[in-house]
Amino acid sequence: MIRFKNVSKIYRPHTVALKNINLHIKAGEFVSIVGQSGTGKSTLAKLLFAEERPTKGELVIGGWDVSRIRRGQIPLLRRQIGVVFQDFKLLQKKTVAENVSFALEVVGASPRRIRELVPHLLRIVNLEGKAGRYPRQLSGGEQQRVAIARALIHRPKIIVADEPTGNLDAINTHDIINLLKKINEFGTTVVLVTHNREIVNSLRKRVITLDKGEIVSDQEEGRYRL
Ligand SMILES: Nc1ncnc2c1ncn2[C@@H]1O[C@H](COP(=O)(O)OP(=O)(O)O)[C@@H](O)[C@H]1O
Ligand SMILES: [Mg+2]
Structure with a gap:
């Protein structure tokens, strides 16, 4: 469903936001992306909905080669990917x-x-x-x-949520995470960027940890260890 092959993202002139990412996310997975601030989590999310493009490497999402996608095709890709942000953007x-x-x-x-x-x-x-x-x-x-x-x-086949509970209290956080779980149970792949330790540890799903633009751990039923 989502495959990163040796993907790097460099913001000009020389900020290496992601370094040589290799990652396969299968259809129907619920994956949390964790890591400290500035480690490339949002950049990874932005690559998924083609707001940014890889500087190097190949990114394939649901049959689309996002690293080579033409501008005119981006709206079609985005129909397959729902995006949720910390600040709602309503x-x-x-x-x-x-x-x-x-x-x-x-x-x-x-x-x-x-x-x-x-x-x-x-x-x-x-x-x-x-x-x-x-x-x-x-x-x-x-x-x-x-x-x-x-x-x-x-x-959409995929929901990408970048810190969706970052502005919410504990009860609302719980509701939003339950909703994402329900959506995942309907069959949608969920990629959740978060730094909320409780959420990640209670989900008991795959956890990918980024540090300085690199994947430093990738575990099924992982825990947040930073
Ligand atoms: N549009 C941009 N232009 C230049 N540098 C950026 C841009 N967006 C992010 N960065 C830099 O890339 C790195 C990773 O940022 P980001 O992906 O937002 O990390 P995170 O979401 O984990 O906090 C940081 O050093 C950040 O300052
Ligand atoms: Mg971020």
Whole structure:
């Protein structure tokens, strides 16, 4: 599903953010990426949704060679990959339902399809009663659930979440992680970047540790050791 072959990412002029990454993530896995600040976790996430490109090496995602992808193909790749960020990135002037439906409108989905899918997604993230609210009228945890509903809109094969609970308290963190687990149980591959030790240790899933741009450990049912 995701394969890094000798991938390096160098930000000009000379910041080596990732160094010779070799990694295979299979369909349906739930993988946590951990490590200290500045070790390349977000860079790895950005490579996955083609916000950045490898400087060296090859990155293949679901049959797409992302290292060589043409600009025009990036939107097609991104439909297979849902992305969730620490700061939610919701559109403040749109309601919950509009934030979720926006990506469907962009690709020209029919109004009927939108009317079906948006309530379905809001049900999955437990926000069916809040469709008409604006982001500022929601708690942080609720905003992140809207962002997750939006990320699911194209039924992606992969969800990439970069510190999705970084702005949340313990209870909301727990809810978001449970939601990601549920999405993973539906069959979606989840790549979770986090530095939350409790989350990682309670997940009992694969853990990849980065240090200074390199993978220093990769363990099934791993623990956070830094
Ligand atoms: N757009 C950029 N331009 C230059 N350097 C960057 C850029 N983004 C990240 N970096 C640098 O790359 C390294 C890895 O950053 P990042 O992937 O954000 O790490 P993490 O998410 O683990 O904190 C850091 O040294 C950071 O300063
Ligand atoms: Mg980061």
